Amino acid sequence: MSWNEFSEQRDRVTSKSGGWTIGGDATLHGFNLHQELASRATWMQTMVLSATGQFVSAKQAQLIETAFIMTGYPDPRLWCNRVASLAGSAKCTATASFAAGIASAEASLYGRQSDYKAACLLLNAKRIYDADGKEGLSLFIQSQLQEKRIVYGFGRPLLRGDERIAPLSAAAAKLGIDDGNYLSVAMEIEQLLRKYKMIINYGGYMMARFLDMGFMPKQIYRMLSLAFYTGVVPCYIEAFENESGTFLPIACEDILYEGVEERELP
Template structure:
């Protein structure tokens, strides 16, 4: 982890910081083939694709504005701007800014989860940071304050937002955060690839289009 941080930032981080970031990786990438990137890797493994092609496709699929690398990049930029406004202009200006963003974008990157309003992955990382004496930095402090202000919109800080704030407090730029978190899902991919590769080819999700019973509208021509 220290080597990865060094290659991206040109700086060597201490062991405690590296351990905390490694824990964030472990909490982010887990070997469940139902997850979008792991499913792609497993499908490639089931088709006996080479590991390089399969794993590269999995990493590429995590480059998405809705849930993946681009979301973290935009969150990093937004957090830096919100921190600047909070420090220079205070609560009211920050809340006004967030309302304007929500009105225009209909989303606040780093906040919200699709199926639950609980983020179970933050607690263990917070506990670990406290045990190692790593305090909240200015960006994470601002982001937690933002979460309190966004409760009226039922938006919680998600794990991607939390990880992004931690990395900003380590001195990474938005572009460096994007590079770093691009590979955070990778840790869960090799097990999915290996399992599918070792099983009988074509047995992962062996469903053809004709196997799906469709009861919707009949096939129709598209107007020209």
């Protein structure tokens, strides 16, 4: 940043996303919060607008909401929920515990980084498919396997299928939302990967759906930052209401120690 650029921003705050006039209006990406959004938008439409700058239709918002509902598993064994449960067992505050649980979803294997990489992969895959057809797509997927040994959005460590895809697909059909070009490319990739016993997972399916709605990878990443919230909250509450320290307690003998032998301190 040059000195002139720094000086222009000194002692002032500018915003393209919105603002508030004391005693007056509040706006979010060009929409009046009180006069427009409060009366015509759902919370999901407002959340998506906040994260992406785009005001989606009621049907699109309903599909996104359905995806959120099916993402938050309230199982304390899952990593995000486990973090919140440990915090609850230590009697941490709710806000801090929820934030810690959600922050732990910043993971490359199962969380938001995985989603972002899957969205980027599908974005590139469609560009290559449009230019070079199935042959080009096949070469692209082979290069992904050779270089990274993983294709984000495909494969699931525990199962041969993902139980969330069918109900989300049914929800889209019920809402009249057709399969788009990105989802078609995702299905082509799945066919290429079947010989490796890899199928599309929920993350890959969601990314294709959201790309077909016109979102870009970073927008999707930001929009999904709260996707695990409904799983984190009940796990925290249960652990908080139980006796302190009773969630996954660890005794000394539970730890495999391979360090130096016991010794006297000087």
